[in-house]
Amino acid sequence: MKVDRKVLRRAVDELGFESLLHLMSSWGVSVRGVNDKDEAFRRIWEAGVTPVRLEDILAVLDLEQSLPFTFWRVYTFQRPSGAIRVGTVERRLNREMSRRAEGERAGYFRALSIGNGVICVFYRFEREELVGERGGVRIVRRICHLKSIVGNGLLLVEEDEWLEWVLELLSIALGAELNSVTFPPFLLRELAERNVVRRAVVFLDGQITGAPGLSRVVVEGENVVKGAEKLRSRQELNFWSAGPLLEIETDMFMFSSSGRVKIKDGKGMFGVKEMLRLIEDILKSQENA
Numbered sequence: 434m435k436v437d438r439k440v441l442r443r444a445v446d447e448l449g450f451e452s453l454l455h456l457m458s459s460w461g462v463s464v465r466g467v468n469d470k471d472e473a474f475r476r477i478w479e480a481g482v483t484p485v486r487l488e489d490i491l492a493v494l495d496l497e498q499s500l501p502f503t504f505w506r507v508y509t510f511q512r513p514s515g516a517i518r519v520g521t522v523e524r525r526l527n528r529e530m531s532r533r534a535e536g537e538r539a540g541y542f543r544a545l546s547i548g549n550g551v552i553c554v555f556y557r558f559e560r561e562e563l564v565g566e567r568g569g570v571r572i573v574r575r576i577c578h579l580k581s582i583v584g585n586g587l588l589l590v591e592e593d594e595w596l597e598w599v600l601e602l603l604s605i606a607l608g609a610e611l612n613s614v615t616f617p618p619f620l621l622r623e624l625a626e627r628n629v630v631r632r633a634v635v636f637l638d639g640q641i642t643g644a645p646g647l648s649r650v651v652v653e654g655e656n657v658v659k660g661a662e663k664l665r666s667r668q669e670l671n672f673w674s675a676g677p678l679l680e681i682e683t684d685m686f687m688f689s690s691s692g693r694v695k696i697k698d699g700k701g702m703f704g705v706k707e708m709l710r711l712i713e714d715i716l717k718s719q720e721n722a
Contacts, residue, residue, distance in 0.1 A: 436482040444490045445474045449701035452493050455547045459519070460486060489545060492555045496580055497701040503580070504592040505694050507712060508600070510609035512586040517607070519544045519552055522583070525606040526554070542602075547702050551584035551709065556599065583607070584709045592693065615692040618677035620715055624688060625681050630657040634680035634689075649679065657681075686711065 445453060453473050454464045462480045467473050477486075526542035540557045547553055556579040579599060582589040588611060590599055604611050616624075625633065632653045680689040686708060687695040694712070696704040 436484070436487050438478065441478065441482055441487070441490075442474055444487070444494060445470055445477065447498075448490060448494050449497055449703075452497065452547060452702050455702075456486075456489055456493060456545065459489075459546050488543065488557075492543060492557075493545065493547075493553065496553060496555075496705075499580075500696045500701070500704055501698070503695065505582075505589040505696075506592055506596065507614040507692050507694055508588040508590065508611040509586055509614055509716070510588060510604075510607055510611050513608065516550065517552065517583065519546050522552060522554065522606045526602055529602055529605050547705070549584070549706060551582065551702075551706060553705075554581040554583060554603070555579070556581075556595075582705055582709070584706075585713065587709055587712055589694070589705075589708070613692060614712070614716070616688055616690050616715060617719070618679070618690055620719055621678045621681050621688060621690060623718060624711075624715060625657070625678070628681075628683045629655075630681050630683055631655070632680075632682040633657045633678060636677045636679055688715075 448456075450470060450473075453470065454467065457464050457467070457473065457477065460480070462476055464473075464476075467476065523542055523544035526544070530540070530542060543555045543557075545553050545555075579593055579595060580591045581599060581603060583603075588603065588607075590596060590603070593599075600611055632651065635650050635652065637648050637650050678690070680687070682697070685696070685698040685704065687693075687697060694708065696708050698704045698707075
């Protein structure tokens with residue numbers, strides 16, 4: 434399959450610059466002196482664009498553009514003594530996938546490094562042409578991938594009906610048991626007090642809400658923490674002590690006590706790495722509590 438120059442240019446223009454540099458490095462294309470997308474495009478084109486490289490670009494682009502709409506589940510695993518090798522993870526996943534397919538048409542896994550020891554793993558259900566032509570118009574198909582992110586003993590897996598299946602294969606590929614992570618209300622409260630919270634969900638009983646039974650109360654505002662402090666200072670309601678905190682949202686992230694997270698900020702790989710760093714900090718706080 435020959436990749437059209439205009440198709441590649443459009444994909445490069447839409448992809449985050451940091452992601453582009455990591456992809457080039459993973460292909461063995463020099464990034465020395467690459468300061469803008471024009472130079473990056475020139476080097477990629479001169480190095481040759483294979484179908485696999487185009488798939489890589491579209492997969493990372495799909496990850497970046499879908500971040501604000503994707504919910505993730507968080508898991509921890511015991512890190513191996515050495516570095517996690519991208520090629521090893523990919524080979525193990527596809528070997529296990531082939532073994533289970535038993536001759537039937539199956540998809541495939543692709544693992545890509547995005548820097549700082551973080552690996553993105555994509556699964557596609559089957560190979561198909563990424564670029565087609567109809568009536569003289571060249572079309573790029575936007576492929577939806579199942580996505581996972583591996584980094585520093587943490588695993589984020591896209592919330593999907595195939596979640597358990599993907600987890601089973603990733604556990605084999607990483608050679609480690611995966612442990613589901615939840616965020617107890619006291620950790621969410623600590624996180625809320627360190628950030629500007631725009632939305633919070635609290636579980637309150639009927640004595641506070643005036644409604645029978647228990648209630649899931651949603652509070653929204655410019656700064657929910659400051660608003661709660663004003664209520665407490667006026668002795669109207671000690672919001673944080675009234676019931677367990679179930680969920681918080683900032684401008685960048687959403688965390689729930691069930692372990693469900695979302696990266697709301699659209700800054701691509703920066704948002705992914707910030708989420709991993711924040712989860713690491715939270716888990717360390719939990720260990721020290």
